[in-house]
Amino acid sequence: MRDLLLSFITNNNLFKEDFEVVQWKDGDNNIQKEKRYYVSSSAEFKYFISNSKIIVYAIKNADIYTATQTKLDEALSALFGLELSYKKDTPSYCEYHFDRVSPERKVVKNNERIINKTVEYDLGYGVSYRPDKVPHVLISGGTGSGKSVFIEFLIIEFLKRKADIFICDPKNSDLSQLEFYLGSDKVASSLNQIAKVSRLVVEEMESRYQAMKENFEYGSNYITHGYSECWLIFDEMGAFQGNATDKKSKEVVNEVMGYIRQIILKGRAAGVFVLVASQQMNANTLNTDLRDNLGLRIALGANSGEGYRMVFGSATPDNIPVIEEKGAGLLFMQGSGQDKAQYYEAPFIDRDQFDFIEELTKYID
Ligand SMILES: Nc1ncnc2c1ncn2[C@@H]1O[C@H](COP(=O)(O)OP(=O)(O)OP(=O)(O)O)[C@@H](O)[C@H]1O
Ligand SMILES: [Mg+2]
Structure with missing residues (x-):
């Protein structure tokens, strides 16, 4: 050299x-x-x-x-x-x-049940993600851009790590069907259920902090205390906020946003994380302070310049690459050494080789 x-x-x-x-x-x-x-x-x-x-x-x-x-x-x-x-x-x-090696897209297939003991998530395309270092995930993108597919991939990855997952699906689409597999205290689609589920996650966070305080160890986190990850998955924040039509529902939406805020600001050491998907991001979806606390941000599909700025802020690249593939977009991860979002292709899911429900059932007892 x-x-x-x-x-x-x-x-x-x-x-x-x-x-x-x-x-x-x-x-x-x-x-x-x-x-x-x-x-x-x-x-x-x-x-x-x-x-x-x-x-x-x-x-x-x-x-x-x-x-x-x-x-x-x-x-x-x-x-x-x-x-x-x-x-x-x-x-x-x-x-x-x-x-030196051009990054390769990950291809997701059905697999034997595996228990993954690593904190690191291989998201393909040369990206490896550690929630304990860069907590919380935001996925944005227009309809059909691949947000739900990416969430399915992540759900399986969470389960491989024995994570506790909670799902809010205000659009009442496919993910709400998981109630049948995970139970009604973990999967919600109505406003009140969503409030209940997110409150549960905050309570879990508080109880972890309480236990960690009682067994205080300097510099410790959820991993050293033997906790696995806990994820609050929110598929379609925009649709959820759209529910705030009258005084009562506004109160519930605000209550839930308050829980999400707490998790974003305090969740990391307790291993409690949020994964938020939203078709459109604007200052009301998540204000920029909160957005900047989401360590991994992905914008799928082609977005407007304004759309990218809402997701990446100052990390929006000057030249936006052409995005044509399904499930492709831009990715920004804090602490990755790159100060602008980069081109990224989410794991490719071939329905002939990957059946989400079949995969999911391998991980629930
Ligand atoms: N990573 C991927 N691999 C393979 N196919 C994909 C991928 N992402 C998206 N697709 C294809 O695009 C379709 C739409 O994706 P998806 O349902 O995830 O969109 P979405 O962003 O959740 O849309 P909406 O906002 O309407 O919910 C999928 O059914 C699939 O056929
Ligand atoms: Mg979707």
Whole structure:
């Protein structure tokens, strides 16, 4: 890698040579002179390389190379034979990222029952997600963009980790049928049931905190206390809020939003998380403060620029990639090192190879 970058500097004239004249006397006492060339200045690079990534940092030293350091997209891309996947310009350096393996979409099939003891979720497309580090998930996207399919995939993944799941389906669509498998205290579709279920989740959070307080250990969390994850899954926040038509229903919606707020702000250490899906995000769905506390945010399908900004805020990319595949979109994960949302393809579910209910029943006793 070092040699490659050195030849890059030479081939692209990113250095200057100078010479000095050296004099000496030879054996016959005659003065000899010789020009000796040396590199007087050059562009400076640092790099990071792993199996999956190459990152080049083009350092800006306020010299004649500084202006060029931000314009190396094509030249570096040609050097590595890889597409530039991400670029970040800062006052002191410009960062170029190249993916060595192009990310692959995960394909979901029916499987043997597995118990997964890892906290990490492989979401495919090179994304691995840890709720204990980046709590809570938001999935937005227009109708048919793949939100419910993605939720099905996640539900199975939650169950593999023995998570406790609670489902609110105000649109009364497929997920509400899970009442039959999970019980009516865990699956809700009417306003009052939703209030009851979300209150239960908050109570679970409070009781975990109480128990953790009684067995206080510095720096501990739900994992060290032996709890598994607890997820409140909300498929269609917009539809739910649309229920607030009169005084009474407004009160219930506000009550539920209060529970969601508590979980978002306090849930992490107790292992209590929310997964919120919404067709449209606006300042009323979740205010930007709460949104910024959702660690993983995915916008599926093609959205308007405003739609993306509501989901990603300042992490909205300047150039939105073309989104054509079903279940594709943009993904932003806090702490991933990338400050803009990236192109992402959600796990592909082939109905011929994956039956959600068949899979689900393997995990409920
Ligand atoms: N990841 C995926 N893999 C395979 N097919 C998908 C995927 N995502 C979406 N689809 C296809 O698109 C259809 C619609 O997806 P889905 O029901 O998840 O949309 P939605 O975003 O929940 O829509 P709505 O807002 O109307 O509920 C699915 O029935 C499926 O055929
Ligand atoms: Mg849906």
